[in-house]
Amino acid sequence: MTLKALCEQISRSDPNMLQDDNPIGSRIMCPEYSLHQEDIKTYPLQKKDHIFALCWNITSDKRFYGTIKPSPTSFSYGCSFLPGMRTQLHTHEYLELSYIVSGSFRQSILGTDITFEQGDLCLIDKNCLHQDHLDSNSASILFLGIANDVFEDIMSSHATDDRILSFLQSALLKQKNLLQYLHFKPNANSKGEMEECLSSLLKELILHDEASAIICRGLLMRIFRILSTSYDFSLSKELRKEMSWLLYEEITAYIKENYRDISIRELCSQFHFQEDYFNRILKQKAGMTYIEFVQNLRLIEAERLLTHTDFSIERIADLVGYQNKGYFYRLFTKHHQMTPAKFREKHLKPKEHGVRPHS
Structure with missing residues (x-):
């Protein structure tokens, strides 16, 4: 099963579909309600779960579907939206790595609109203010929420470029005051290897058994190695x-x-x-x-x-x-x-x- 098919399946096909305006939808996709307030997204899982996936599926008939894996209770969320709708301005208490599985996806990051194309990735730091746009085109996006302690493993592995290491290291400093994000664009032939790793990671998060935490950490290290060797980015x-x-x-x-x-x-x-x-x-x-x-x-x-x-x-x-x-x-x-x-x-x-x- 392709990564696109997997994301669409788990975001739309769960029997426990939650409909419009369900409170859990605010965790997945909170529509903009104020120009002056900022949401702080807390880590949604228990401490033992160091990585989670948020799957978005946006259809051309203006429907939004999403889910979180792992989750204590399996669910999907669905709602209608108007083109041009945005999420509330927000930051995270964790780092977020997003991958554009299909279509294109627009975000406003630190006040600048950026359009990400299929195969692009974006790593957003904890205190980096941003919001997501829901446009009329269809798209699938995989967001990975990553707890701070996971980066100790990534950094100690020396599998990543010094510039990425600098980003991760500065993200963990106690006097945190740096607003930052990294936009990765794939080189030729890099998409297949990345999607294979992301598919394996998502399947482990769905399975979520005793071995999944260790396997997911290893897969995340491999993902950052691929980012270092097969993707272009600049600071x-x-x-x-x-x-x-x-x-x-x-x-x-x-x-x-x-x-x-x-x-x-x-x-x-x-x-x-x-x-x-x-x-x-x-x-x-x-x-x-x-x-x-x-x-x-x-x-x-x-x-x-x-x-x-x-x-x-x-x-x-x-x-x-x-x-x-x-x-x-x-x-x-x-x-x-x-x-x-x-x-x-x-x-x-x-x-x-x-x-x-x-x-």
Whole structure:
């Protein structure tokens, strides 16, 4: 069964069809009711269900059909619509990946109308304001709602392009303030592989047994690998700059918090990038490689300890992250053109001698 046939079957053929104006329809397709209000779509499933599918089928006779999989109770929703009807402006508490199974589909994203054609995908971030248009042409759309923790698996797999990784990483940052989406267009011969994966994923969400959660995560990793290798997308210069600075601030904050015992492997594990990514972003923003950045933080702290405590130089070397006293001596002397002892003698004021930090 093709993906189109599968989407149409589950959105229109369920015996428990819910008709116009049923409350559950607002979860599937909420018509615009206000120009000034914004809906926030919460995650509709239990925490153990990390991925869900929302299937839309729009017919040329101005009928809308939709369903959610998995669902505790199997159902379909149907209603009539007027051409030009829009959903209410909304954001999600999860990331949404949409695929145009057939026809074309129009969305307003951040105030800009975008028409997606068959085979296109769109990845929309959590706080990205958008609304959907119901036009008179027929179309089938598959929306995937993806919980945040799933992206840990995707990022740690290193199966995706660095630009997609940057998008996903910035989407998960605590100080989230970046509005963003990615529009993917297929290369030649990429449609078949993507539809095969999406069909398998949708079938697992319909089956929804004990193994489905693991299988769905694996299929989602494969979908993002295909996006990285067989689809075209680009980031605007402004978006690249915003994402780059956001990640730089997060990465450097983490390094500053953990510089005494940090390693490049720990950074890779924390942020899910390859080692060379950290060198690139630190060189671009701070003018230093990763090693130079960490060394600079350690030397700054060593200077403070030399001039504000009477700790031995060996202990100071250990406190700032150097177990090898000789290596610390060479590094400090090269940087300051004097030994740590000479530096202390030159900068330590008499009244400060013997003062220790409060911590």
